Amino acid sequence: xxxxxxxxxxxxxxxxxxxxxxxxxxYEAKLKALRDLKNQIIGNRTKKQVFLKLGAVPSVVSILSAxxxxxxxxxxxxxxxxxxDSMLIQSAAAxxxxxxxxxxxxxxxxxxxxxxxxxxxxxxxxEKVADAGARSLKLIYQSKLAPKYDFLxxxxxxxxxxxxxxxxxxxxxxxxxxITHSCxxxxxxxxxxxxxxxxxxxxxLGGSLIQRDAxxxxxxxxxKENSEVASKFMGPENGRALxxxxxxxxxxxxxxxxxxxxCLICTRNTSSSYLxxxxxxNKLVLVLLELxxxxxxxxxxxxxxLSSLITEKEDMQKIAFDENVVDKLCEHLRAGTFQAKRLxxxxxxxxxxxxxxxxxxDRVIELQVLNFVTEALAHDSAEVRGAACTCLKNVSRSVxxxxxxxxxxxxxxxxxVQLLCDTSTSVQVAALGAISNVVVDFMPHKSLFIQCGxxxxxxxxxxxxxxxxxxxxxxxxxxxxxxxxxxxKDEIFSELTSTTLISLLSDPEAxxxxxxxxxxxxxxxxxxxxxxxxxxxxxxxxxxxxKQLRSTSQIDVQIQVMYTLSNVASGNECHKEAVMNQLLPQxxxxxxxxxIKFLQSTDSRLRTATIWALINLxxxxxxxxxxxxxxxxxxxxxxxxxxxxxxxxxxxKLRAKMALGQLMMFGxxxx
Amino acid sequence: xxxxxxxxxQLAEIQAMATSKKVITRIDWEKKLNDVKVRKEDTNxxxxxxxxxxGYVDAAEKFRAESGTEPDIDLxxxxxxxxxxxxxxxxxxxxxxxxxxxxxxxxxxxxxxxFFHLQQQRLIELIRNGKVEEALEFAQEELAPRGxxxxxxxxxxxxxxxxxxFEDVTKxxxxxxxxxxQRLKTASEVNAAILTSQSHEKDPKLPSLLKMLIWVQNQxxxxxxxxxxxxxxxxxxxxPAV
Numbered sequence: 001x002x003x004x005x006x007x008x009x010x011x012x013x014x015x016x017x018x019x020x021x022x023x024x025x026x027y028e029a030k031l032k033a034l035r036d037l038k039n040q041i042i043g044n045r046t047k048k049q050v051f052l053k054l055g056a057v058p059s060v061v062s063i064l065s066a067x068x069x070x071x072x073x074x075x076x077x078x079x080x081x082x083x084x085d086s087m088l089i090q091s092a093a094a095x096x097x098x099x100x101x102x103x104x105x106x107x108x109x110x111x112x113x114x115x116x117x118x119x120x121x122x123x124x125x126x127e128k129v130a131d132a133g134a135r136s137l138k139l140i141y142q143s144k145l146a147p148k149y150d151f152l153x154x155x156x157x158x159x160x161x162x163x164x165x166x167x168x169x170x171x172x173x174x175x176x177x178x179i180t181h182s183c184x185x186x187x188x189x190x191x192x193x194x195x196x197x198x199x200x201x202x203x204x205l206g207g208s209l210i211q212r213d214a215x216x217x218x219x220x221x222x223x224k225e226n227s228e229v230a231s232k233f234m235g236p237e238n239g240r241a242l243x244x245x246x247x248x249x250x251x252x253x254x255x256x257x258x259x260x261x262x263c264l265i266c267t268r269n270t271s272s273s274y275l276x277x278x279x280x281x282n283k284l285v286l287v288l289l290e291l292x293x294x295x296x297x298x299x300x301x302x303x304x305x306l307s308s309l310i311t312e313k314e315d316m317q318k319i320a321f322d323e324n325v326v327d328k329l330c331e332h333l334r335a336g337t338f339q340a341k342r343l344x345x346x347x348x349x350x351x352x353x354x355x356x357x358x359x360x361x362d363r364v365i366e367l368q369v370l371n372f373v374t375e376a377l378a379h380d381s382a383e384v385r386g387a388a389c390t391c392l393k394n395v396s397r398s399v400x401x402x403x404x405x406x407x408x409x410x411x412x413x414x415x416x417v418q419l420l421c422d423t424s425t426s427v428q429v430a431a432l433g434a435i436s437n438v439v440v441d442f443m444p445h446k447s448l449f450i451q452c453g454x455x456x457x458x459x460x461x462x463x464x465x466x467x468x469x470x471x472x473x474x475x476x477x478x479x480x481x482x483x484x485x486x487x488x489k490d491e492i493f494s495e496l497t498s499t500t501l502i503s504l505l506s507d508p509e510a511x512x513x514x515x516x517x518x519x520x521x522x523x524x525x526x527x528x529x530x531x532x533x534x535x536x537x538x539x540x541x542x543x544x545x546x547k548q549l550r551s552t553s554q555i556d557v558q559i560q561v562m563y564t565l566s567n568v569a570s571g572n573e574c575h576k577e578a579v580m581n582q583l584l585p586q587x588x589x590x591x592x593x594x595x596i597k598f599l600q601s602t603d604s605r606l607r608t609a610t611i612w613a614l615i616n617l618x619x620x621x622x623x624x625x626x627x628x629x630x631x632x633x634x635x636x637x638x639x640x641x642x643x644x645x646x647x648x649x650x651x652x653k654l655r656a657k658m659a660l661g662q663l664m665m666f667g668x669x670x671x
Numbered sequence: 672x673x674x675x676x677x678x679x680x681q682l683a684e685i686q687a688m689a690t691s692k693k694v695i696t697r698i699d700w701e702k703k704l705n706d707v708k709v710r711k712e713d714t715n716x717x718x719x720x721x722x723x724x725x726g727y728v729d730a731a732e733k734f735r736a737e738s739g740t741e742p743d744i745d746l747x748x749x750x751x752x753x754x755x756x757x758x759x760x761x762x763x764x765x766x767x768x769x770x771x772x773x774x775x776x777x778x779x780x781x782x783x784x785x786f787f788h789l790q791q792q793r794l795i796e797l798i799r800n801g802k803v804e805e806a807l808e809f810a811q812e813e814l815a816p817r818g819x820x821x822x823x824x825x826x827x828x829x830x831x832x833x834x835x836x837f838e839d840v841t842k843x844x845x846x847x848x849x850x851x852x853q854r855l856k857t858a859s860e861v862n863a864a865i866l867t868s869q870s871h872e873k874d875p876k877l878p879s880l881l882k883m884l885i886w887v888q889n890q891x892x893x894x895x896x897x898x899x900x901x902x903x904x905x906x907x908x909x910x911p912a913v
Contacts, residue, residue, distance in 0.1 A: 035769075042772050043779040043786035046816040093776040100780040135777055169870065208870030252872075296784065339821075 011036045013050050020059045031086055034063065038094040048102050057098055057105070061112035064091035068117055071124075089132040092121060096136025099143065106143040115140070115147070122163070122171060134170040141177040149182035151191050164200050169210050176201070176214035183221045192222050193229045202233075202241040209253065216245065216259035220266040230270040242267070246280065249287050254298040258291050258305060265309045281316065284309055285323050292332060303329070303345030311352045318357065326353055326360050330367040340381035347376065347387035354394040361398045370395070370412075377415035377431075382424040389419065389430035396437040407438045413452045420457040425466055432461070432472030439480040446484050455480070455495045462500065467509045474504060474515040481522040486529055493523065493533055502544040510554040517560030520545070524567045531571040539578065542568070546582035550594065555603045562598065562609035569616035573624050576617055580628055583613070584635055599640050604649035611641075611655040618662045629666045638663055695897040697910055715740040717877055724866065724875040726753040744871055748774075752865045759858035764793040771861065775868050785864050787817050787824050791831055792857045795848055798834050806835065 011033075019025045019033040037056065041048045051057075067087040074081070095114050098105035109115075118140075121133025140146050150156050163175035179197065183189060192198070201222070204215035223230045234242055248260035261284055268275040275281070288309065291302040306325070310316045320326075329350045332342075353360040364370070373395070376388035396407045416438065419431035435458070439449055449455075458480070461473035481492055504516035520541070524531045534541040549561045569579040583595055598610040614637065618625050632638065641663070644656040719740045722731040728749040731742055751774050758767035768789055771778055779786045790813055797806035810832055818825035830845055837843035847853065863873035881903060888899060898908035 038776065039769050039772050042768075042776055043783065044813070044816075045820070093772070097776055097780050100777070132776075135775070139777070139780075209867070210870045 011040060013054055017054050017056055017059060020063065027083065031090060034090045034094060038090055038097060042097045045102060048098055048105055052104055052108055057108040058112045060091050060094050061114045063087065064095065064114065064117050067091065068120060085126050085129050088121060088129045092118060092132035092136050096139045099136065099140045103143055103145055106140055106145045109140060127168065130168060131170045134174040138174045138177045141181045146181055149178045151188050157195050161195060169208055172204065173210055173214045176218040179218040180221045186226055189222050189226045189229045193232055198222060198233055205244050213256055213259055216263045220263040223270065224266045225270060227270040230267050233267060234274060249283060254291055254294045257287055258298050258302060261287055262305050265305065281319055285320050285325065289323060289325060289328055292328060300339055300342040300345065303349040307349045307352050314356045317353050320353060321357060321360050326363045330369045333369050333372045340384050343376060344383045344387040347391040351391035351394040358398055361395050361401060364395050365401060374411050374415060377419060382427050385419060386427045386430040389434040393434040393437050402440055412438060413449050417452045417454045417457055420461055425469065429468050429472050432476050436476040436479045439476060440482060446480060446488055449480065450488060450491055455492055459495050459500065462504060467512065471509060471511045471515055474512055474519055478515055478519040478522055481519055486527065489523060489530055498537060498541045501541060505544050505548050510557055514556045514560050517557060517564050521560060521564040521567055528571050531568055531575050534568060542578060549582060555606055558598065559606050559609045562613050566609065566613035566616050569613055573622060576622065577624065579617060580631065584631055596636060596640055604652050607652045608655055611652065611659050614659045615662065620662055620665050626666050629663055693895040694911065695895055697898045697908065700898045721875040721877045723749060726756065728753065744869060748869060752862060755865065756858045756862050759792065759861055760854055762796045762854060764789055764796060767861065774865065778864050778868050782864055785860055788857050788860055790814055791827060794831055795853065799849055803835060
């Protein structure tokens with residue numbers, strides 16, 4: 001073997017660090033140690049971690065710092081200039097490698113104060129030193145942990161333009177990375193656009209491969225969700241820049257194709273008129289579809305870009321479906337063994353496709369890939385678990401599939417319930433979303449979920465500190481309670497207890513209150529037996545409902561309150577009277593106007609809900625209806641209903657007619 | 672690549688005309704070919720592109736001097752790139768890795784597959800040289816963690832380590848890993864990565880032009896009889912067999 005084999009074992013991490021730190025190490029030996037360290041960590045995650053633990057980063061940064069201050073003292077000249085430059089290059093490269101692909105490394109590098117030192121290298125006379133500094137900064141800026149660059153300071157913007165205009169590819173690439181990383185707000189996007197950044201980025205599209213890719217990525221960041229900036233990119237010279245990007249969609253390099261798609265999608269999503277011709281739409285789908293096959297990073301990112309193209313857009317989902325994207329995604333799922341990131345992307349894209357179109361859901365079921373989704377519910381990566389939940393949630397939006405009992409089996413229910421105790425909040429929320437849909441399933445399967453301990457978990461989560469979890473947990477309970485038999489309702493109610501329910505009714509978040517009322521609405525729906533839930537413990541729950549009825553000003557909550565009362569009012573005489581007492585208490589005058597206020601609401605849903613309650617209260621065959629009609633008449637309800645004869649909402653108009661019809665059957669109501 | 676498209680267009684015109692197989696005589700064909708104007712600079716660029724991409728630095732320098740064609744890359748970087756390539760071809764992988772890292776540390780840090788293949792080649796060289804213990808230690812410490820990160824790396828690693836199980840590796844079914852072609856494969860992978868990092872196309876244009884020529888001739892064979900190029904080293908037109 002050649003001589004290099006010998007050097008293999010001279011570099012134990014501890015020894016290397018020792019040599020770097022010691023003041024007795026001769027300069028040459030120090031430089032060699034630095035280079036050895038660099039060569040050990042490049043491409044090697046485990047080694048990076050070993051050296052990080054040994055505190056290598058501060059050592060390297062202090063070498064960079066010393067060399068750099070010596071350098072500025074000598075004005076870049078001096079006797080051992082060449083040697084000093086090598087020190088600068090090697091230390092900058094080592095720092096960059098620590099920051100590459102390892103957040104802990106980025107943190108260590110930033111903590112050690114390397115950031116400003118590296119920036120000072122960029123204007124170095126020796127281009128190799130400038131290269132090393134720019135490359136390392138670029139790697140730092142690829143991490144989320146990198147500090148945000150403040151474009152709004154004039155000095156910073158000038159410096160950015162200086163970087164962007166540099167002939168040195170690494171320096172202009174750094175500028176692009178800064179933009180990609182730091183441009184997040186509309187104000188920043190506008191500031192960059194006004195400073196002429198778009199024009200410069202567009203000219204870089206005609207540059208080298210590296211410049212092109214960097215420019216595409218930055219353009220996407222500057223244009224994203226900002227129609228004003230997008231129009232500046234689309235507009236000039238008859239969309240010449242846009243045409244360049246469209247051409248790049250067909251580039252030889254997969255990464256360039258992906259970034260071109262990303263840039264076009266960001267532009268497209270800013271307006272409902274950009275890039276709507278079917279040629280480009282199909283092309284985007286086809287290019288991304290092909291990029292899914294890339295075995296590397298591009299293939300990992302492709303499903304995310306695809307997702308940004310189709311999410312919330314039914315027309316694009318249809319195009320994707322017609323191009324067999326569902327089949328292709330499922331094929332990839334079947335192929336198995338890949339990085340967590342890719343799996344997450346595949347589930348997200350598949351979930352997006354199934355969010356609206358029944359044909360996509362059909363296809364997913366037909367291709368029998370659901371077991372891959374349920375398997376992924378137990379994946380090591382939280383992102384994958386969350387994405388699998390989202391996918392399951394969207395596939396299970398199908399009423400047809402739900403009623404066929406496609407989802408409620410142990411393979412789905414058990415892992416879903418387990419995810420309710422997940423360490424990641426976002427996974428819990430995603431799991432609750434999936435459960436909410438899956439439990440809408442019809443009768444025979446619901447008991448399975450309860451047997452799995454699902455209710456217990458949901459009730460626990462309904463007391464969570466996180467409002468996102470509370471609202472989704474109550475939502476799931478609400479759906480579980482929908483059209484369920486009395487036995488199941490008993491189990492749910494005894495687990496929930498009226499105390500918990502009452503505290504949920506006055507939750508600080510209106511969205512939680514809304515779901516809690518909807519839950520009670522489902523609970524009391526159906527039989528006389530179930531209406532009794534709100535009358536237990538001296539009508540504790542009913543009083544809480546009444547209290548909230550009088551105090552809330554949230555329309556969404558009011559709607560659910562009225563439907564809840566409406567369901568209670570469908571019961572027996574006693575139930576109806578109790579509802580009357582809540583709606584028209586004897587004492588105060590304030591609440592008397594409440595019914596009128598609801599009937600006059602601008603929200604037609606609240607008007608409908610209120611009329612339903614009136615209909616149930618005045619059901620003709622009930623013995624007490626006559627006296628209730630009198631009460632309602634005295635409260636001015638009848639004249640209000642008559643005014644609703646021409647309600648703009650057809651549903652309200654019909655219900656009002658129906659209610660009036662019932663009321664008129666009682667003689668004294670006609671006046 | 673304008674030359675190519677002009678030829679294609681001409682051929683397309685011929686195709687459009689042909690209802691049955693058309694015969695084109697040598698005189699007509701040569702006349703048509705003479706009508707195609709190809710800029711000398713374009714052909715020179717093609718040659719330079721080939722020399723640069725393939726790393727013939729001396730030839731590229733001579734060609735620049737003689738033809739005045741400017742290469743699209745600093746010729747000094749070719750020397751560095753060739754040194755890396757040569758190091759791998761000689762089995763001196765560690766040296767190659769150090770050279771790549773000096774050239775641009777991003778290459779191996781952002782290209783896990785290439786890094787793995789270089790490390791794998793290092794392991795192969797250790798096995799070739801009979802350094803069993805060292806090979807095992809290297810596989811465990813350097814390669815196993817990469818295998819944990821990526822399933823396909825793990826499979827390749829297992830394949831490589833199994834070389835150790837054979838006393839006579841020439842009888843090993845995986846002996847091809849020890850073959851010189853494996854070194855060349857790795858060397859060309861590094862070469863391509865360096866070129867990409869320098870914003871340079873990783874393949875020369877001439878070979879793909881040649882491939883297109885073959886494709887076009889095959890297409891045309893169905894429609895016409897014409898003076899064909901059969902020997903690509905001389906590019907001589909051969910009279911159609913009538």
